[in-house]
Structure formats: C-alpha cells, structure tokens
Amino acid sequence: MKKTALNAANEAGKIILRYYSKNVNAISKKNTYDLVTKADIDSEKKIISTIKNKYPGHSILTEESGEEITNSEYCWVIDPLDGTNNFYHKFPMFCVSIALYKKGKPLIGVVFDPIKDELFCAEKNKGASLNNKKIKVSTVNKLNKSLLALGFYYERGLLMRKSLGQMKKFFYENVHGIRRTGSAALDLCYTACGRFDGYWELKLNPWDYAAGSLILMEAGGRITDVQGKKYNLMIGNVAASNGKIHKYMLEILTQ
DSSP states (O other): OHHHHHHHHHHHHHHHHHHHHHTOOEEEESSSSOEEEHHHHHHHHHHHHHHHHHOTTSEEEETTTEEEOOSOSEEEEEEEEETHHHHHTTOSOOEEEEEEEETTEEEEEEEEETTTTEEEEEETTSOEEETTEEOOOOOOOSGGGOEEEEEOOSOOSHHHHHHHHHHHHHHHTTOSEEEOOSOHHHHHHHHHTTSOSEEEESSOOHHHHHHHHHHHHHTTOEEEETTOOBOOTTOOSEEEEOSSSHHHHHHHHTO
16 A cells, blocks of 8 residues: 555656646636646546556545545545645645545555655654655754744635734744745655644645644654644644644644
8 A cells, every 4th residue: 555655646746747847837726826737637637546546445535536435444635736836836845645544544644745856654653754764853842942834724814814823922932933835745744854843734624634644643743733632634723743842832822
C-alpha cells in the first residue's frame, strides 16, 4: 500500500510539473478565491487510477471528485494539488497529498513537493521520513523561541478576522515569526521536520491534513483541534506542534 501511495504521488508530481512549466492557468473557480486548474484535475485522475488498479474495492475521498464510498474498511484521502493558488500564481509552494486510513485511523501518509523534490512519508508506528531520511520535530519549548505557521480559510469574513486576532496574540508572545505558505500539507510536514515549531488553521477539509497529520505524529509531534480535542479526520480546525509548545498554543487559541 505504501508503494502504491508513493507511485501515485510521483506520477501526480510529474503531471503538476508539466503544467507548471507550460504556464497553464485556472480553468474554473469554486468561489472567488478557490481555484481549480487542469493540473488539479489530471493529477487527481492519475492518483485515483493508480490506486484503483491495485485496490479497486477501497473507498476514496478526494478534493475535486468528492467521495466514492464502498464497504471497505480502507479509505484513501487525496489532495491532488494542495496549494493551487500558489501554483496558479507561480509561487513554488505546493504539493501532492495522499493518505490511507483504516477504520478512520491513519496508516500511511505521503506528501510530495515536486518543485523541491521533497518526499515526506510516514507509516503508522514506523516513523516519518524526508527523502528516506528519518525526521523529528524541533526541541523548542517556548513560544518566544518558536517559528509558527498560519493558514487562512478562503472567505474574508469572521474566520479571517479571528485568525488575524490569533496571529496578533502570538506576536505579543514575541514569537520569532509567523509564516503563511498556502499549503496545509506542507505546513504540517515542515512542523514534522523542525522547520516550523507549530501551525494552526481554521476550517480545513480532511484532505488538507489527512497525510500531513500522520507524518507529524510519527515525527514526534502533536495535532489536535484548536480546543485541544483529540485528532480525528474531521476535526476541521487544526492546531499542530512539536508537542512541547502545544499547551501554550492552545492557551492562546482558546481565548
């Protein structure tokens, strides 16, 4: 199953790079800010066909195509191009995200950044890796020594104002900085390998964090909802960290 996930991610990455080099732009919009490109659609088709070729009876949950539910205990959760707006604007921060869940629990997580040729991977109870080298979260244990990441939901109303308010409170704690990459999957992976010490975002979809969450947990990190509730595939509002600053993050996020 891991081999299938890796193969699917690699093939999808090739498709994305091909469109990226050809300057192919968006073909439709889900809403004013949420774009869909040919790369999203063709990448997803390739991932699904690769999985179905090996596991035709498994359920599939994807960003563009929606759900294909069977009676299988296995479900693949796919984001064929996380960071589509970045891709559209030629900002080189996007990835393929593929996860396999069994009875609602994560088994495999693969996140592939084709621009940087960085492949993050994790298997339940087997650790996490970046390009086949084991990764671990940072050892930072104070907010005033941390670098955080933040994501924003597409709408520009209440949730945006809430996120901005939370960001302001973190800056009052003298964090080293807050970054906004535009890819939830990469934010989680960067936290997993110590580039970030923590990350939070409101109103995510399961495919945004399905793979990255396992990679983070297998690297020694922690992920909950912003209220501190235990991780599950439908938490939506995500708080992730190296584990050492998690309680300090939650103190701010629950204010």
